[in-house]
Amino acid sequence: MSVLIFADQAEGKIKKAALEAVQYGAKVAAQLGTTATAVVLGAADAAELAALGNYGATKVLHAADARLHEVESTVYTKVIAAAAEKEGAAVIIFPHNFDGKAIAPRVSARLKAGLVAGAISYPDTSNGFVVKKSVFSGKAFANVNITSEKKIISIIPNTFAVSAGTDTATVEAFSPAINDADFKVKVVKKNTLSGEIPLTEAEIIVSGGRGLKGPENWGMVEDLAHALGAATASSRPVADAGWRPHHEHVGQTGLTVRPNLYIAIGISGAIQHLAGVNGSKVIVVINKDPEAPFFKAADYGIVGDAFEVVPRLTEAVKKYKGLN
């Protein structure tokens, strides 16, 4: 028996959400008195793989087949299921990111392993195998018991803080049989904004709403984000109006984010927007309307004109960071 963790990579680099999954998996393994094995698909740097030991993996299975460079859910499912069988995995952990959402349900159906998607706690094994997950778009939690023999948990990124140790993992080449015919979905093009922090992995997010009046005023949002090392986001009306790209849209119909710090500028805080951000650890709201509902969900607030407050805040952050 062991715990298997799917650690996904992008361009050969293990994703932050995957490191969180590895550490989570290692803790679950310790809880169950067993060891954690990570499985990595596609080309990845050997040092990166061994370094998964820093997060608690004892072993890393590396399926380096070049065809696995892009995620194909059918093939990934077969490889992960083969790894689970090889390791006798009783529990499989995924990051609840785009890759995890594409693959974990398939693996669940293939192995008849109950899936808790979007977990925010370690399993409670005192009475069954109960994992807490976010439901109603972050407005509530459910405690879900996995009753099947094999179990799958996908964890929400940015929920479990990681701290790297010094152990290294044994890296083992893993080459299960893969048929060319299984590669049915072919990636023909990638449109990624390199150099930007993916919103779901960002620790600090600066987000702008309709109160900013137009796309030409986004410079101050970006300046503040830059000073904080943050990613930028927007509310739905802003994305709908085309002021900002859709992949920045946070809320019920956009992305759900859980940064350590979420700064909302000129966003009123409709319930649909709050659903996407209320997992944030600290929320700061800057709005000129003291009645804006967002203040009720905030930890800190400034009632004031964003056009005056935000540039001043950026200067204060720069001063604090010694950037001036």
Next chain:
Amino acid sequence: MKILVCISKTPDTTAKIAFTDNNTKFNEAGVQFIINPYDEWYALVRALELKETVGADVHLVTVGGADCDPIIRKALALGGDHAYRINASSGDSFYIASQIAAHAKEQQYDLIFTGKETIDYNGSGIGGMVAELLELPYVSIAAKFDLNGTKATINREIEGGEEVCEVELPVVVSCQKGMAEARIPNMRGIMAAKTKPLTVVEPVAADSLTSVVSFELPPAKSGVKLINADNVEELVKLLHEEAKVI
């Protein structure tokens, strides 16, 4: 071409979330139910657009009791051709996916659309599970879907961007914003929906792999600490010293 759109009944996005029976059941009192927005606005409407442009029979399926009939009628009013309600109630994704897969196997669809997740359980699992049970390719969290003969070109969201994929039908796709623009049913559609077929099917035997033990609400925020707009330095200090997030 035959398209299956999987729909689910969820509370309205503005519904008050509360629980009864010792926090084991969602409190439905006073709650308005809708078609899960991802299922309706993106999956169903894109299927209807395909029906209009290339021609298709659009079938709907939901797993639930008779309380789902109003949302099924709405989906028919929007333009669905034939609805199937699998008469079972479950909170387990695998059980629900097994029901949908059994129905789809019988009907042999070219295309199966789901929403990217429901706004109540947020499981995001049905599409992938159905695909695996039917041994079909799966493209998750799609923002764009184009069809050229039997080849689909699909944009799927990834961290910080999107990738463009190509796949031959049949395929299962989970849909999100960008696929289509929301529509409202017109009077003709509402009248026509009354006579469109809604077939109630009994469930097949399937396992449930999970069960909800209880629900809980997040702890209430202790209240906002307001900082004077002229004293932004104070905010930076609090974020560093008190909240410890910068």
